Amino acid sequence: MFSITMHAQTTSCNCCTEKHAEFDFWIGTWTVTNPDGTLAGNNVIDKIQGNCILRENWTSAKGNFTGTSNNFYNYAKKQWEQIWVDNQGSSLHLKGHRAGHQMILKTDVAKNKEGEPYYHRVTWTLNDDGSVRQYWETITNDKDITVAFDGLYKKTE
Numbered sequence: 001m002f003s004i005t006m007h008a009q010t011t012s013c014n015c016c017t018e019k020h021a022e023f024d025f026w027i028g029t030w031t032v033t034n035p036d037g038t039l040a041g042n043n044v045i046d047k048i049q050g051n052c053i054l055r056e057n058w059t060s061a062k063g064n065f066t067g068t069s070n071n072f073y074n075y076a077k078k079q080w081e082q083i084w085v086d087n088q089g090s091s092l093h094l095k096g097h098r099a100g101h102q103m104i105l106k107t108d109v110a111k112n113k114e115g116e117p118y119y120h121r122v123t124w125t126l127n128d129d130g131s132v133r134q135y136w137e138t139i140t141n142d143k144d145i146t147v148a149f150d151g152l153y154k155k156t157e
Contacts, residue, residue, distance in 0.1 A: 015052035020073045022098040023054050023080060025126040030153040032134075040151045041065075058086075080105060082122075094122060101126040116140050120148070130155065 027047060032040045041060040048055050054071040067086030074081050074095075082094040082105055094105035106121040118140040125133045136149040 013050060015050055015073070017073075019075075020051060022073070023071055023103050023124075025101075026054065026056075026071075026103070026124055026132055026153075028153075028155045030132070031156050032151040032153050035150050035152075040149075042156075043153065056084075092120060094120070112140065117142070 024047075026045045028045055030043045030045070032043055034040045039061040041058060043059075044057045046055055047053065052072060056067075056069040056071065058065075058067045058069075060066070065087065067084055067090075069082050069084040071080065071082045073079075077095075079095050079097060080103065082092070084090075084092040084094070092107060094107055096103070096105035098104075103124045104121065105123075107119045109117045109119045112118050118138060120136065120138055122134065122136045125135070127133060132153040134149065134151045134153065136147070138146045138148050140146070
C-alpha cells in the first residue's frame with residue numbers, strides 16, 4: 001500500500017507563460033466544415049492541468065470517429081508537441097513551433113509500405129475573422145503531398 005502526500009497549493013502557474021499560450025487561439029467549441037461546406041465534425045478545445053495541456057476532443061459528423069489530443073509546450077525541448085489517440089487505435093506524435101498566425105507541427109519521418117520516407121505536417125492558421133483552418137498533409141519523398149484533412153473551424157456560440 002502506498003500513500004500520496006498532497007503538497008500545499010501554490011499561487012504560481014508554471015504554464016502561464018507566453019510560450020504556453022501560443023496555441024490558445026485554438027481554444028473553444030467549434031463546428032468544423034470540409035472545403036465543400038459539409039460538416040466534418042465538432043471539436044472542443046480546452047486548457048487543463050493548470051494551463052499546461054491544451055486538450056482536444058474530436059467527434060466526426062456521424063459520431064463514429066472520435067479522438068483526443070494533448071497539446072503542450074515542451075519546455076525542455078523548446079517545442080510544441082501533440083499526442084493524438086483515436087477510437088480506431090491510431091496515434092500521432094507531432095512536434096513543432098508557432099510561426100506568425102500558424103502552429104506548424106509534424107511527425108518524425110517514417111517509411112510507408114513501399115519503403116518510401118514520409119511524414120505528416122499539420123498547420124493550424126488563425127484567420128482574421130477568428131476562425132481556424134486545420135490543414136493536414138502527408139508528404140512522401142519530401143515532394144509528393146497528399147491532403148489528409150482540410151477543415152475550417154468556426155466557434156459555436
